[in-house]
Amino acid sequence: MNVTQQRALDRQVMGWLDEAHTRILKRLDQHFHVSTKDGARDLVTDVDRETEQFYVGKIHEYNPHANILSEEGYGDAVSSLAGQVWFVDPIDGTMNFVTEHAEFATMLAVFEDGKPLLAWIMDVVNHEVIHGGPELGIWQNEQVLATPLNRDLNEGLMILSGYRLLRGEMALPEIARQALGFRIYGSAGISFMHVLRGQAVGYLSAMRPWDYAAGIVLAQSLQLRVGRVDGQPIDVLQSGSVVVATPSTYASIMTIEQSN
């Protein structure tokens, strides 16, 4: 897909996101059903399922041959990055969606034969979308997003996973201690947006493919570093503990992880 085709696809998906924004905000004013998946803190709602079905329908209309890896199971069983593969997280931060009616995201990413093409993260309530890719550049809505300043861990905010910090996993307490400050937001999408805008120096959490696929496409296009905390290469079809950070912060975190 050349850059002209990418630009056209970006415009098309921005239209899907406008429609999703309207649908999701309307659903917030209505009754929706909340249930649990894997434990009391892993929530899913009708709106997660409806929104995923909406995206899956749009993607299949755009490309009937696309493979879709999605959170709620309306996509495909994807075992390879051959061809065009989409990652879909309809409502990221469902607990925030349910309890706050705010601070949740919707995320899409598309790869072609393993190569990241384009990605989109929308802060739904604020209707802010960070989008683009390595060839198209990165935008927040209509504005070009610059590469964040290369601040180190002790010069900025680090965003962490709450319960993993509490359990002392992945050296998170030591990372928190060395950071200028740390925050817990409860949504991977909202956390990635803070790092992409340079509001935080990094984000570290255990994530599933749809939690981080869009984020790492956008981050790498902005010269941020992404990797697994165990030092293994990222396989975007696999879950893992993933860090995204400025180059300096990434180095500091990896030093902490290796001495852990």
Add this chain to the structure above:
Amino acid sequence: MNVTQQRALDRQVMGWLDEAHTRILKRLDQHFHVSTKDGARDLVTDVDRETEQFYVGKIHEYNPHANILSEEGYGDAVSSLAGQVWFVDPIDGTMNFVTEHAEFATMLAVFEDGKPLLAWIMDVVNHEVIHGGPELGIWQNEQVLATPLNRDLNEGLMILSGYRLLRGEMALPEIARQALGFRIYGSAGISFMHVLRGQAVGYLSAMRPWDYAAGIVLAQSLQLRVGRVDGQPIDVLQSGSVVVATPSTYASIMTIEQSN
């Protein structure tokens, strides 16, 4: 001060906040000087000082006899709640202000002979103000704010102080474990706003008078519970570990604190 006078004062202070909003956002686009107070994480900027001087000027114009307890020292040495006492926090969440250019607040509260009258918390970037008092009722901008649902700790989000959680103080790890979820935002004002809107079931942190004076006036007017975690009565001239929560969450937290 009767309700009509309170309504007039509320309108007047909303005008000050509009002006402060414009001034602070303009300063975000310019260079400002950052220095530290009590340690590397206790930041202060020119904008904190200028904004405090702006409020102190407005308050003295409104009432030359008012006593002002304020963060940056342009107010008075207040040792009693006799007469009219104002609490001023010009930029609450200065680290967020500096690193994120977002998620910070400005807070004002006024007491008369120890009785809470009115308070204001503004999320500056979003230009959202929660304001009012026990007699006037509570509003977000022009919209009446309802008493939040009385959800328990395990049914909602609890907002905590990051470094105190990390050090295991005030039973915060146990509170975090029992909550449905927990968040760290780094601004007392932004945290109070989440509880006042019913987006979180509670907030607990070690706070100074200007960090919590406005928040507890607004919270009590919405039938939320406020108190010190050590069970002592709140003296708004003193620093302390303060909790604001729904009645159910408050009871659950106090049970945890007492068995700590």
